[in-house]
Amino acid sequence: MYRCVNCGAGMRFDIASQQLHCDYCDASMAVADHPDERVASEEDMFDVTVFCCPQCGGELMSTENAATDFCSYCGASVILEGRIGKEKSPDLVIPFLKTKEECQEIYKKKIHSAIFLPKEFKDPDHIDKIRGIYLPYWVYDVKQQGDVSLTGTRETSKYTEYLKMDCHIDNDYDGVTRDASSAFDDRISDFIAPFNTKSMRPFTPAYLAGFFADISDVSGDVYNESVKNETNKRTEKQIDSQYPGASINYPPDESAAFGTEITSMKSAMFPVWFLSWRRDDRVAYAVINGETGKICTDLPVDKKKYYLGSVLLAIPIFLLLSFLPTIRATTLVTVSSILSVGTMLIYAVNSRTVYRREEHLDDLGYQAKLAEEREGEAGSAPVPVEHAEAKKKVKSDAVKEIVPSVIVTIIALLVRFLIKPVSDIPYYACAIAVLLCSCYVFTVLIKKYNVFATRPLPEFHNRKGGENYE
């Protein structure tokens, strides 16, 4: 803890002035001027209090030891259990640039247009729980050097030309980043990216004063291939721009062709503002990049609000439909069937996304942690494992939820295009049946959407994080 030289109270890092500030005597001081700073910056370990949530096992560290009364991961209002420890200092840090108030405004603006949001999202008490947290990241420097020989084609008005191109590549990409916490979904880091790695500075615990930090628990090697691929793709684009009009065939092993190598890998802390909301066993996060203000929010829907809003909107649509020249029963069956098929397609796409997300199939950091736990090996990039059970459940749910609708729609289409009864009654009956099925699919869809827009409660009990405290 950084004590005030005037009064001895704890100082915090003030974002607006980018200095250490004492709230008791209003003293300010540049980070480098603090007497403790010279000592701290020379050590590669620093003192922390690690707070652990008794509900989800999530851990946050802080340089303060004041108790905190809610958990940012699971949204629980509990006193977190603190214990003193030592943590390895990361190499680099980007200090907070956006203040709490600025980020609350960004958040309010983002949720403003979400009309079906549960009302707690707009509650000032809830918004006040937004918490500044440093997230651990890996920062990579990548070098590419080598001569490449490429082939490609170019289309002119008369000919298809076959090309041969030779280039010499000498590229440096400094500051490619990946998040180093398995608790933090890779997807969120994609959405709040980028952090401007040019504004990184050497780490000192002074920047943590008044904030929390998440614990680094994903080995940097996990992302090697993904980092190399990212730079290879960028190089592809540069080469493309050198040969306008040509479509170039790139070799399958680009890293070998371009001579891509990771020359350095450093640990860093990047700032985010973090807000979590909880209902039953789901949580929703709002995460704001503390440097740029870029926001990523989970916005679930209040089902009651959604249904009420839909009924209200249905009234003018109904009036509009009755003003139209009479719709024939046969047309109604066709339109209903098209809507039904559309609804089912949305359902299918959503189902797949939810499944991939709940199983973390696209989260390299999470998969690495999982593989490590399973085999006790760390390092190489993991292959996502699909659980047969989870897959089976998705399928059986789908069967229950949309097969009736599929059958009814097929029957309606058969009646409409094959049986073609004279009377309108069978057509209306078909249309009503199809539309009722669609209503049902929509209720399921909204449930699915809420799963899609939220996350399962985190479970960190088996998380190994923080190897360094005693």
Next chain:
Amino acid sequence: MNRFFGKSQSKGMGKVVILCLLCLCLFPIGVWGEELYGYTYDPYYENPDTGYTATVFDYEDLLTDEEEEKLAEDMEGITAYGNAAFVSAYPEGYSSREFAENNYSQYFKESGTLFLIDMYNRKIWLYNGGEIEKTITPSYSDSITDNVYSYASDGDYYTCASEAFRQETILLEGGKIAQPMKWISAGLLALILAFLINYLIVRGTSKNKKSKEDVLINAIAVAAAITAGGAIVTSRRRKTRSSSSSSSRGGGGGGGGFSGGGHSF
């Protein structure tokens, strides 16, 4: 037209006479009155509850006497909703539509349906008015004539007309039940559309956007030095020219303002 309908003997219904007198009083132009009400006919069947009639005017003699009787029976169901008439004619110089329209206005001031087999234009035509028209809209008339014209092509005029009246009866009788079903399905359709629109709104407003590529690349320090040699053309292949096909569009719009549908046979 008179050629066909002038033969019928006058046995005016009470209502018609009263209305006729009323009209004559209101409109001193006698000719108009005579045009409209001068020709009366002998209905095959008169519905005791509604007073609507079923009549067969087989001027082209397409049906046997027996078939005429049977057809009139087939039309009885319709008289619960309006007048029904079968007409076969050879209206030289007229279109089926004009002919059907003129005859209709001569016979029915109220709800009615007229099925015409036009031997001059080789067309069948269904013309509706009043209450019946509310249920059997022009598009239904089209589908009914679509359904039955093949019988006329085969020369089976009785089945052609009988089937048309049968389908009309089904539509009319179903109309009462279909009406509330129609509103229910329209309501549900509106609800589904509202669900869909709201869902799209939700998806639209909740979307998190990733930063653009140039913002991402700006965030990292890039020192790119690509020395690109010229592209050497190693070979070329002449393109095969694909012929462009032109499609012609046919068809045209239908007319409005009257209520009927027909089909040639």
